[in-house]
Amino acid sequence: MSCCAPGTETAAELDALRTAGPAADEMAMASRDLGGGLRQCDLIVPAVHCGACITLLERELPKIDGVERARVNLSTRRASVVYRADGAEGRALAAVSDRLAALGYPAHLPGPDDEGGDPVFRELLKSLAVAGFAAMNVMLLSVSVWSGADAATRDLFHLISALIAAPALAYSGRVFFRSAWNAVRHGRTNMDVPISLGVILAYAISMYETLSHGEHAYFDASVTLLFFLLAGRTLDHMMRERARSAVRNLARLAPRGAFVIDAEGRREYRALAEIGPGMRVALAAGDRSPVDGIVLEGQGDMDFALVTGESRPVRVEKGTLVPAGTLNLTGSLVVEATRAAKDSFLSEMVAMMEAAESGRAGYRRLADRASAIYAPVVHLTALVTLIGWVVTTGDWRFATLTAVAVLIITCPCALGLAVPVVQVVAAGRLFEHGIMVKDGSAMERLAEANHVVFDKTGTLTRGRPMLVNADEVAAEDLALAAAIARHSRHPLSRALAASVPDAGGGRFEVEEIAGEGVLARAAPGGTYRLGRASFALPGGEAGASDAEGSEVVLSRDGRLLATFRFADDIRPGAPRAVAELAEAGLSAEIVSGDREPAVAALARRLGIATFMAGARPADKVARLESLRQEGRRTLMVGDGLNDAPALAAAHVSMAPASAADVGRQAADFVFLHDDLAAVPTALAISRRAGKLIRQNFALAIAYNAIAVPVAILGYASPLVAAVAMSSSSVIVVLNSLRLRRGFRPARVETAARPEGAAGYERPVPA
Amino acid sequence: MTNLLILIPVALFLGGLGLGAFLWSMKSGQYDDLDGASWRILDDGDDRPAE
Numbered sequence: 001m002s003c004c005a006p007g008t009e010t011a012a013e014l015d016a017l018r019t020a021g022p023a024a025d026e027m028a029m030a031s032r033d034l035g036g037g038l039r040q041c042d043l044i045v046p047a048v049h050c051g052a053c054i055t056l057l058e059r060e061l062p063k064i065d066g067v068e069r070a071r072v073n074l075s076t077r078r079a080s081v082v083y084r085a086d087g088a089e090g091r092a093l094a095a096v097s098d099r100l101a102a103l104g105y106p107a108h109l110p111g112p113d114d115e116g117g118d119p120v121f122r123e124l125l126k127s128l129a130v131a132g133f134a135a136m137n138v139m140l141l142s143v144s145v146w147s148g149a150d151a152a153t154r155d156l157f158h159l160i161s162a163l164i165a166a167p168a169l170a171y172s173g174r175v176f177f178r179s180a181w182n183a184v185r186h187g188r189t190n191m192d193v194p195i196s197l198g199v200i201l202a203y204a205i206s207m208y209e210t211l212s213h214g215e216h217a218y219f220d221a222s223v224t225l226l227f228f229l230l231a232g233r234t235l236d237h238m239m240r241e242r243a244r245s246a247v248r249n250l251a252r253l254a255p256r257g258a259f260v261i262d263a264e265g266r267r268e269y270r271a272l273a274e275i276g277p278g279m280r281v282a283l284a285a286g287d288r289s290p291v292d293g294i295v296l297e298g299q300g301d302m303d304f305a306l307v308t309g310e311s312r313p314v315r316v317e318k319g320t321l322v323p324a325g326t327l328n329l330t331g332s333l334v335v336e337a338t339r340a341a342k343d344s345f346l347s348e349m350v351a352m353m354e355a356a357e358s359g360r361a362g363y364r365r366l367a368d369r370a371s372a373i374y375a376p377v378v379h380l381t382a383l384v385t386l387i388g389w390v391v392t393t394g395d396w397r398f399a400t401l402t403a404v405a406v407l408i409i410t411c412p413c414a415l416g417l418a419v420p421v422v423q424v425v426a427a428g429r430l431f432e433h434g435i436m437v438k439d440g441s442a443m444e445r446l447a448e449a450n451h452v453v454f455d456k457t458g459t460l461t462r463g464r465p466m467l468v469n470a471d472e473v474a475a476e477d478l479a480l481a482a483a484i485a486r487h488s489r490h491p492l493s494r495a496l497a498a499s500v501p502d503a504g505g506g507r508f509e510v511e512e513i514a515g516e517g518v519l520a521r522a523a524p525g526g527t528y529r530l531g532r533a534s535f536a537l538p539g540g541e542a543g544a545s546d547a548e549g550s551e552v553v554l555s556r557d558g559r560l561l562a563t564f565r566f567a568d569d570i571r572p573g574a575p576r577a578v579a580e581l582a583e584a585g586l587s588a589e590i591v592s593g594d595r596e597p598a599v600a601a602l603a604r605r606l607g608i609a610t611f612m613a614g615a616r617p618a619d620k621v622a623r624l625e626s627l628r629q630e631g632r633r634t635l636m637v638g639d640g641l642n643d644a645p646a647l648a649a650a651h652v653s654m655a656p657a658s659a660a661d662v663g664r665q666a667a668d669f670v671f672l673h674d675d676l677a678a679v680p681t682a683l684a685i686s687r688r689a690g691k692l693i694r695q696n697f698a699l700a701i702a703y704n705a706i707a708v709p710v711a712i713l714g715y716a717s718p719l720v721a722a723v724a725m726s727s728s729s730v731i732v733v734l735n736s737l738r739l740r741r742g743f744r745p746a747r748v749e750t751a752a753r754p755e756g757a758a759g760y761e762r763p764v765p766a
Numbered sequence: 767m768t769n770l771l772i773l774i775p776v777a778l779f780l781g782g783l784g785l786g787a788f789l790w791s792m793k794s795g796q797y798d799d800l801d802g803a804s805w806r807i808l809d810d811g812d813d814r815p816a817e
Contacts, residue, residue, distance in 0.1 A: 055809055075802060122792065136781060
């Protein structure tokens with residue numbers, strides 16, 4: 001009953017079935033005290049996307065007994081639920097979780113490091129507001145001076161400007177002064193050094209001029225400069241924060257705790273950090289294992305895809321080793337932890353990732369490289385101007401004034417905007433296509449890429465099985481099987497159920513036998529069995545071998561009705577994406593942890609000549625390292641936990657939204673749609689952004705080539721400086737905005753429903 | 767000259783008022799959910815007291 005997504009109800013129901021909301025204990029643990037017996041719990045609700053969703057949730061949630069009020073934030077896609085902590089809150093929270101799922105808004109909890117709010121952004125915005133206020137007023141007074149105010153009036157105006165500018169510089173300039181001071185203290189120089197120096201010197205010399213009744217004061221230049229530069233900074237920060245919060249809002253795949261069974265058989269919810277070796281952990285169907293362990297009791301199927309890259313469910317029974325991060329699909333298991341969470345497979349991957357990341361640390365952002373050349377040149381030019389005028393005229397006052405004018409003119413206003421504006425616009429374009437970029441340097445690195453390495457499962461393929469022989473099976477058998485499959489969470493059952501979307505639930509008495517299949521008793525029809533061949537046909541009918549582990553057999557009273565075959569389907573757009581990347585000049589290869597035949601078949605289908613099968617995480621990193629030594633700049637596209645180190649090691653990396661947490665954090669880009677076309681799109685936009693940045697640099701240099709000689713010769717009056725500075729900034733911004741044209745937004749994906757993805761598109765409200 | 771003595775403080779005061787209003791509205795969280803605010807204005811139910 002999601003508000004305005006007709007036709008997606010069945011999918012939403014299936015999802016709700018699959019991703020049961022967070023447990024009440026977890027929610028209570030994550031909530032905070034508001035005082036007065038009230039507590040607030042923040043939930044991430046990715047499916048919230050319009051006004052009707054807000055109204056619906058804010059109306060429905062407070063109806064639950066114990067819930068005081070609910071507030072939905074559409075920008076961050078969160079819901080804050082305020083409830084009474086009166087002892088019965090467990091039930092209320094469980095009801096909230098269930099109600100959200102039933103309404104079609106599966107919710108999950110934010111991560112522990114995710115506090116919401118952004119103090120840096122607030123500080124930047126406040127600084128920007130103050131600088132804007134000061135710039136406007138000082139400019140007002142300066143215009144009066146330029147248009148002819150003189151003598152006492154001019155001095156008065158200069159004095160008022162000084163009074164406005166002083167607090168504004170002190171408040172808004174902090175961002176730059178701090179960073180410049182840090183750089184100078186460590187013997188380095190960055191873009192902020194000439195900015196700080198220019199602003200402070202301009203203020204000081206103008207103050208001196210004002211007090212000695214001089215004609216020229218540069219108060220307007222120093223505050224406008226600050227305003228423009230702060231605008232660039234704020235935009236830069238906004239872009240990165242937006243992407244970061246969008247990535248944070250994706251469902252966390254690593255559990256934050258689990259039910260531990262103590263010696264007396266009591267179940268207690270414990271946080272991840274408290275689970276140590278030897279503890280017995282209960283895993284219900286749909287839970288991910290929080291730690292590495294050994295199965296003690298029960299049997300079932302587990303999804304190892306995030307760990308090994310292998311798409312087939314693995315059957316587990318007593319004694320099977322279960323790494324952290326694996327998903328229990330059927331049956332309930334009791335697992336004995338063999339290692340604490342901090343020593344788990346997951347943590348090993350994180351350590352490996354950190355080691356691999358050092359390779360990328362060598363990359364310096366374009367802006368940093370530009371400023372490394374720019375800053376010394378600016379300082380040197382100003383110094384030479386000062387010395388030159390002192391030597392030729394002996395007039396210290398004029399020489400200093402001219403040197404400061406040079407500093408102001410060359411102050412990297414256009415340069416400071418050249419990179420962030422383009423990157424903000426580019427990130428906006430990418431966002432429209434469902435691609436999130438972590439930071440600006442990622443786009444620079446992507447533009448340089450000349451080789452692409454794909455993971456197989458979950459990247460080139462969907463990572464979930466699809467029915468492939470639907471047309472060989474009688475329609476009524478398929479409908480019957482789908483109706484039965486609807487009662488199971490096994491991925492093959494879900495694929496079967498999804499292939500007949502309008503099949504009803506059927507009237508069966510259903511029993512799921514973990515690791516085997518589903519037993520359904522219908523009143524007139526007899527007993528149906530859907531599952532492994534050995535389960536559906538207990539007599540052991542020959543010919544129904546289950547070699548690939550991707551067959552499901554439907555039988556009635558022990559007689560074969562139909563056999564369904566599944567295969568991991570290729571991701572939509574994959575062939576086209578590979579072709580487009582080849583056209584863009586990138587060579588491609590596949591590096592997968594899967595078996596050789598599966599990888600070879602896919603490589604053949606996509607026309608990729610080079611591939612590597614059975615690769616362990618370390619092999620993938622080694623492969624990327626050897627590519628680096630060949631001098632290639634590699635784009636890695638992968639999703640699994642086993643890809644995470646490789647994602648960190650690559651020159652630049654991309655991951656789908658369905659990837660493991662660690663993988664998403666390691667990747668520079670995360671794409672939300674199912675379609676692999678995101679990869680060439682991101683490449684095209686990044687390359688175009690790189691081109692515009694270089695154009696902007698050229699514009700800034702051309703401007704300096706004209707303005708600097710004028711300033712050195714002493715003709716840069718405050719008016720000339722103000723006009724030159726503003727016009728160059730405006731030109732650079734306008735040039736950057738050209739990026740908004742040209743790319744059409746991606747078509748709406750109807751099939752795309754990445755697990756818990758934020759911001760996926762839905763049909764437009766009718 | 768005398769009118770300047772009135773006009774400049776007035777201009778600064780009005781500008782300062784705008785700045786103060788912005789800082790206040792930011793502090794009170796009015797910019798926290800801009801997307802949501804643009805939808806809420808269309809919601810007729812919002813002006814009724816909460817049930």
